[in-house]
Amino acid sequence: MATEIQYDKIKTIRQAPLEEMYTSGHRTCQGCESALVMRDFAKAAGPRTVATGSTGCMYVANTSYMTTPWIIPWMHTQLGAGGSSAVGMAAGLRALMRKGKIKQEKINVISFCGDIGGGDMGLSGISGALQTDLDLLIILYDNESAANTDIQATGLTTYGAHTTFTPPGKVHRIMQKRWKKNVAGMLAVGHPTCRYVATACATFPALDYMNKVRKALEIGGPTFIHTFDPCPKGWDYHPRYSHELGELGVKCGIFPLYEVIEGEVVYTYDCRKKGRIPVREYLMKQGRFAHLVDEDIAYIQKMVDEMWEEWEIPGVAPLKGVLREAKKQPTTV
Ligand SMILES: Cc1ncc(C[n+]2csc(CCOP(=O)(O)OP(=O)(O)O)c2C)c(N)n1
Ligand code: SF4
Ligand SMILES: [Mg+2]
Secondary structure, eight states: OOOOOOOOOOOOOGGSOOOOOOOOOOOOOOOOHHHHHHHHHHHHHHHSSSEEEESHHHHHHTTTOOOOOSSSSEEOOTOOOHHHHHHHHHHHHHHHHHHHHHHHHOOOOOOOOOOIIIIITTTHHHHHHHTOOOEEEEEEEEEEEEETTTTTTOTTTTTTTSSSSSSOSSSSSSSOOOOOOOOHHHHHHHTTTTTEEEESSSSSTTHHHHHHHHOOOOOOOOEEEEEEEEOOOHHHHHHGHHHHHHHHHHHTSSSEEEEEEEEEESSSSSSSHHOOOOOOHTTTTSSTTTTTOHHHHHHHHHHHHHHHTTBBBBTOOOOOSOOOOOOOOOOOO
């Protein structure tokens, strides 16, 4: 039985805090879901929160020309330093409280990083942070590209996507040949000190992401959330479809939603029970996949089918079972 966590759950939209901790004053694109990931974590966490964020759209577009949307204290950190800056902040607050320099109280430490910042460059720092006993939450906001520097492919970009590093051409239609790195799964499986790992989408299911933030903060200790963020500029679609694309991505199973608490996996949207829509419905709404032909879509569908039907723990661990007993080696005299 999954452990029941007691926390201040937002049950209906009317219960969501009205107070904004991330407000106007930013210059993210219209329909930017990563901006919603910022707004909602700050809203869910409330005013006794400090944030640190690594370089990327959520730094540059949020703080251009002496403007800022942050109401809570926020600090910029280097591109790969999401984990280490969270450790520094949490350890610093703990030391100040221990020495009586500030009063003892719960102050949330939240660090956010993009898919290059956290999923590629800063992965070792996050791994280190998840091996501490500090209260910190790391949010990896994943728009599947280095968006801020003009949409380069990252280790988390979907197979086949057109990015400025992977333009389709006459010789090679598919330039992005890597399958998406499974960051949340690898962190959950490899970090026994990490108290909570979740994946989320800011808009689907409604309120789910904010509640996962609250749950992580309530559990305390090092925690990690990986969000799935449609990006109108990088994914090439009209900004009005951001919500729809997030929902389609979850419903086709390409981005599984789950939580891992004390070694137990709970699916937020269980594709095994609810069924999956074809990945084509998600892919073909985005310009970055316009060059794909039927065989490419069939390949992506096959990989997603395999994840849900053959992995021991779908979405989390790509293991397909236990090895057969090794054959006895002939002994040589
Ligand atoms: C060490 C280092 N290398 C390269 C850069 C240039 N740079 C700034 S933002 C960025 C892309 C970050 O991508 P991601 O972490 O996915 O965040 P996003 O821009 O997508 O929000 C890069 C490569 C940098 N700031 N620091
Ligand atoms: S490029 Fe994408 S992630 Fe960056 S501000 Fe625009 S919509 Fe948001
Ligand atoms: Mg990115």
